[in-house]
Amino acid sequence: MRADARRNRDQVIAAATAVIAEEGPDASLNEIARRAGVGPGTLYRHFPTRRELIAAVFRERVETLCAGADRLAAASPPGEALTAWMRAMLKHVLTDRGLATAMMDIGPVAGFDCHALLRSTAGRLLTAAQAAGAVRPDLQVEELFQLITGIAHATPDLPHATRLLSLTLEGLHAPH
Amino acid sequence: MRADARRNRDQVIAAATAVIAEEGPDASLNEIARRAGVGPGTLYRHFPTRRELIAAVFRERVETLCAGADRLAAASPPGEALTAWMRAMLKHVLTDRGLATAMMDIGPVAGFDCHALLRSTAGRLLTAAQAAGAVRPDLQVEELFQLITGIAHATPDLPHATRLLSLTLEGLHAPH
DNA sequence: GTGCAAACGGAGAAGTTCTCCGTATTATAG
DNA sequence: CTATAATACGGAGAACTTCTCCGTTTGCAC
Incomplete structure (x- = not known):
């Protein structure tokens, strides 16, 4: 070059x-x-395309986020590691408006697939959490992302978004 | 005129x-x-503005959706009425791409406030469901909308979106 | 009918994305 | 160190967008 x-x-x-x-x-x-x-x-x-530019911009951020997953997995029990990482991802996604959309919408681009990297990272955490019995076994990685990006799309406010994530984790039904 | x-x-x-x-x-x-x-x-x-045009387009749909709430409330117990209405809203929101965004983003416009109408309708169902002990008492109407529109944004596929709504209702944690 | 307020619609200004191609720059071979 | 060929540059411009202005046409009350 x-x-x-x-x-x-x-x-x-x-x-x-x-x-x-x-x-x-x-x-x-x-x-x-x-x-x-x-x-x-x-x-x-x-x-x-715009997509390729966005992919280049966000590449570094996504790699940082995924690197954090290993630290979390080593430091906490599987269930907590997963929820903590979900919160971290939510925060990252909120930091730049549109990161969420970008990450979900952009497919493999120019030798770097944001989505695949995130999926394998989250997949490891999820599988571990499921093996530990902390998370329902029928939950898919894709669903995790969709819920997180959906929440991020619904509000730009981090505390508010975190609350929505908690609601989703615990369910809307009354505990009894 | x-x-x-x-x-x-x-x-x-x-x-x-x-x-x-x-x-x-x-x-x-x-x-x-x-x-x-x-x-x-x-x-x-x-x-x-584009917003006013969109508001006019969706006005009829929103009114239909809200009218359905009364029928549901009369026919089912409060908890079921709420969840059924949420599914109905999800379906309506998915029917036209962008209805979700439109409904949440568009404020009061030209004598018709989609958002307020939806909020009061959902508010009635939610309050009833909470009084019956079917739904956690700290849940806000706004949060309900944000979760629904978030889900709608995450996928255009109705069965898939319905599954995400079920996950949200029941929580991601393992039942035990 | 007739007059005037109201509504029409197209031209065009200012913005966007994206392409083409002549010009300028760089690496390399001699 | 220079000549050459490959490469990258960047601006002009085509095709689109949103949105405005204003001369012309239309409908309605008198």
Whole structure:
């Protein structure tokens, strides 16, 4: 890869990170290119679709989130590790508006599959929690994600979202 | 209101219903105007914002949904009436992509507040269910909506969404 | 009928995404 | 160190969007 190409690519990702943080994942690609100091053509050559750009931006964040899972699994009993990780994921998802949508909507892209990485990470935690009898055995990983991203979509407020997650974990029916 | 104005207004709503059903709530307003056989200016005069147009489109549906609540309340015990209505709402919300977003995002508009109508309807069912001890007493109406619309956002498939709702009702933890 | 208030609709301004292609830059071979 | 070929650049512009303005047409009350 040529030096100027690499440099431009990095500048576009940096600009995209900033602009998406400000305006969400629907931010204008022209604006991102302008801030990166490149022409629109350059942006589109490096990232033919918006999805690929978003995937590049979020790659680092997702990897951080998944790395945390191992620490949690080592430090807590399986059931608690899972719920703690779900809360962590919820927090990450809320940090940038649209991360949730991005993660669920974006398929495998350019040699990095956010979704698959998250799924295998969550899958390990879930299986362990189920083996320990802490979580209902018929629960699927996909369902976990869908509930979390659904909650994240419903409110931007972290305490509020955490409350919704608790409700979901415990159920809406009255305890008796 | 002049006859031609009324006629055009109705045609725009009819066209919007069709186009939104096909393309979701982000459908092009130009396309809606074209199909209604009016100019863009006419559409914008009747509905200055997209929100007002969407509110008009969904008004009828929401009223139908809320009317069903009374029938349910009369026919079933409070707890079952609530869960049945939640399933009905989920179904309605899934029927048109974006109804969920529309209902939650759109505030009071043009003398009709989708959100308030839904809230008071659901509030009645919820209070009754709580009084009967079927639902946890700390649950808020808003939370109910947020969970439902979150689920609807997570998947367009009704059986799948219904399963997520069941999970939420019963909780993710293992029964023991 | 006739007049005027009201509504119409299209042109167009300003924004978007995305493409094409002539120009400029870079790496490399001699 | 220079010449060349491959590569990347970036701006112009096409096709779309939302939304506004205003000259023209229409319906209704008198």
